[in-house]
Amino acid sequence: LALTSTCALAATPIPRLVQHDGRYALLVDGKPFTMLGVQAHNSSNYPGALPKVWAAVKDAHANTLEIPVAWEQIEPVEGKFDFGYVDTLVAEARRNGVRLVLLWFGTWKNTGPAYTPEWVKFDDGRFPRMLGRDGKASYCLSPLGEQTLAADRKAFVALMRHLKQIDEAQRTVIMVQVENEVGTYGTVRDFGPRGEAAFRQPVPAAVLARKKPPVPGAANGTWSEVYGPYADEYFHAWAVASYIEDIAKAGRAVYDLPMFVNNALRDPLEPLAPWKGNFASGGPTYDVIDIYKAAAPHIDIAGPDLYAPQSASVVATLDKFQRPDNALFVPEMGNAAAYARYVYRILGSGAIGVAPFGIDYADYSNYPLGSKRTDKTMVEPFGTIYAAFAPLARQWGQWALEGRTAGIAEGDDRKPQSRALKDWGVTASFREWQFGTMGADAKEEDYPPGTTAPNGGAAFARIGDDEFIVIGQHVRLQFWPTGANDGKRFMFARVEEGRFDAQGRWQMERNWNGDQVDHGLNLPTQPTILKIRLRTY
Ligand code: N0T
Numbered sequence: 001l002a003l004t005s006t007c008a009l010a011a012t013p014i015p016r017l018v019q020h021d022g023r024y025a026l027l028v029d030g031k032p033f034t035m036l037g038v039q040a041h042n043s044s045n046y047p048g049a050l051p052k053v054w055a056a057v058k059d060a061h062a063n064t065l066e067i068p069v070a071w072e073q074i075e076p077v078e079g080k081f082d083f084g085y086v087d088t089l090v091a092e093a094r095r096n097g098v099r100l101v102l103l104w105f106g107t108w109k110n111t112g113p114a115y116t117p118e119w120v121k122f123d124d125g126r127f128p129r130m131l132g133r134d135g136k137a138s139y140c141l142s143p144l145g146e147q148t149l150a151a152d153r154k155a156f157v158a159l160m161r162h163l164k165q166i167d168e169a170q171r172t173v174i175m176v177q178v179e180n181e182v183g184t185y186g187t188v189r190d191f192g193p194r195g196e197a198a199f200r201q202p203v204p205a206a207v208l209a210r211k212k213p214p215v216p217g218a219a220n221g222t223w224s225e226v227y228g229p230y231a232d233e234y235f236h237a238w239a240v241a242s243y244i245e246d247i248a249k250a251g252r253a254v255y256d257l258p259m260f261v262n263n264a265l266r267d268p269l270e271p272l273a274p275w276k277g278n279f280a281s282g283g284p285t286y287d288v289i290d291i292y293k294a295a296a297p298h299i300d301i302a303g304p305d306l307y308a309p310q311s312a313s314v315v316a317t318l319d320k321f322q323r324p325d326n327a328l329f330v331p332e333m334g335n336a337a338a339y340a341r342y343v344y345r346i347l348g349s350g351a352i353g354v355a356p357f358g359i360d361y362a363d364y365s366n367y368p369l370g371s372k373r374t375d376k377t378m379v380e381p382f383g384t385i386y387a388a389f390a391p392l393a394r395q396w397g398q399w400a401l402e403g404r405t406a407g408i409a410e411g412d413d414r415k416p417q418s419r420a421l422k423d424w425g426v427t428a429s430f431r432e433w434q435f436g437t438m439g440a441d442a443k444e445e446d447y448p449p450g451t452t453a454p455n456g457g458a459a460f461a462r463i464g465d466d467e468f469i470v471i472g473q474h475v476r477l478q479f480w481p482t483g484a485n486d487g488k489r490f491m492f493a494r495v496e497e498g499r500f501d502a503q504g505r506w507q508m509e510r511n512w513n514g515d516q517v518d519h520g521l522n523l524p525t526q527p528t529i530l531k532i533r534l535r536t537y
Contacts, residue, residue, distance in 0.1 A: 348407015
């Protein structure tokens with residue numbers, strides 16, 4: 001018996017990120033896994049708070065819960081660790097049939113030290129704060145504090161060691177976020193003695209090799225010589241990323257789970273300019289992803305937290321964070337209904353996962369960042385979409401890795417959008433009735449109900465040369481021949497509506513024809529799944 005269980009243990013592969021031609025999949029139990037995630041509220045990381053979390057996870061049809069583990073709760077007294085909450089969390093996640101992404105709230109949570117233990121928070125001598133340019137102390141712990149780093153690393157390693165002990169056989173925990181929305185508000189870097197000394201050092205070769213200066217500078221030398229007006233921010237990004245690297249590396253040496261950082265964004269649409277107080281300096285903003293890659297090779301992904309709902313901003317951010325060297329992963333986005341349509345865009349783009357934030361029935365509303373609501377009606381816009389994707393979570397991850405997917409979310413301009421899916425194009429249009437075409441002179445009251453705010457979207461998977469799976473809502477789709485099919489005549493061979501069963505097998509419910517295809521494929525309010533086959537003749 002002992003032998004059997006040892007074998008079973010060794011046979012559960014550890015989660016890992018794989019890459020193929022610049023596209024990614026998160027492997028869980030050795031197979032691609034699309035994370036249909038939700039994140040709990042910040043203060044729900046206690047056993048007594050979990051029932052209200054699981055209820056929302058269930059309504060969301062999520063397969064993964066992201067939830068904090070706070071340094072203050074695992075090491076309230078220095079050197080004495082308490083993993084009671086972690087044990088409860090992991091056991092309950094298994095009972096609820098979901099995976100976990102743990103968020104390490106250590107030295108920095110939204111840049112601040114609030115989740116450090118009291119023995120850290122109030123000992124400025126041992127755990128120094130940064131100094132601003134004016135010499136005044138910042139609220140933010142310095143990334144150059146050696147004792148802070150050693151203490152955080154020690155606690156994180158203890159957590160990873162404990163996870164290995166309790167979870168190696170089951171792999172309920174699939175990823176770990178190291179710190180939360182790091183960087184610093186109010187000062188661009190640490191101007192204390194350590195900061196000044198480090199700032200005068202030459203830029204490390206690994207950084208030089210990856211990060212080109214936005215304005216011409218010296219090929220090597222000090223931060224100022226190479227990066228000119230960007231030197232302070234880039235130096236701080238390097239200091240914070242190096243600190244995180246040290247923690248992640250030590251943690252992975254003990255238990256090698258994929259690890260990531262999340263970012264409170266800078267505006268992706270305004271022209272790049274040196275820091276002027278408008279975002280957290282030193283965080284993994286899009287312009288310093290190269291510095292994070294150079295300084296923190298044990299961090300797999302820098303992910304954007306989407307809290308600006310404007311479609312132009314969301315699209316620009318997704319484009320900046322999805323790179324051949326950076327898997328697309330959205331660790332947080334607002335839980336307001338306006339964000340739900342972005343799930344199609346994000347998963348269609350081949351992201352490894354996404355998680356609306358604050359999906360939790362604790363009586364706390366995230367408005368105006370998120371929804372005004374705190375009940376089922378807050379969860380539902382995400383839950384209906386996740387329910388459609390859920391049986392496909394494995395298959396979708398495989399299709400994404402193979403580059404077979406695409407996604408569209410209705411824009412704030414309500415205009416049609418097109419995508420090329422190899423030899424077929426598809427155009428999505430919005431606010432259309434299911435039959436016929438609206439006149440150009442349509443007034444607001446002429447539009448279909450439920451379309452006052454943008455909420456349409458569709459995700460596509462090209463499962464054969466002429467065959468597609470589409471999941472979508474509030475959208476009209478029109479296919480057209482392109483590439484090798486360019487100029488050919490074509491018809492639908494088959495437009496099946498149905499669903500995937502729990503084993504991921506297609507269950508056809510009806511075949512769309514006649515009115516249901518003559519005016520485009522009109523996906524209704526509820527997320528709908530089609531299996532489409534086109535043919536040329
Ligand atoms: C997020 C969450 C939580 C355009 C806010 C968002 C979470 C943290 N921070 O509920 O605190 O732990 O990661 C920052 C949003 C910045 C405002 C952007 C407005």
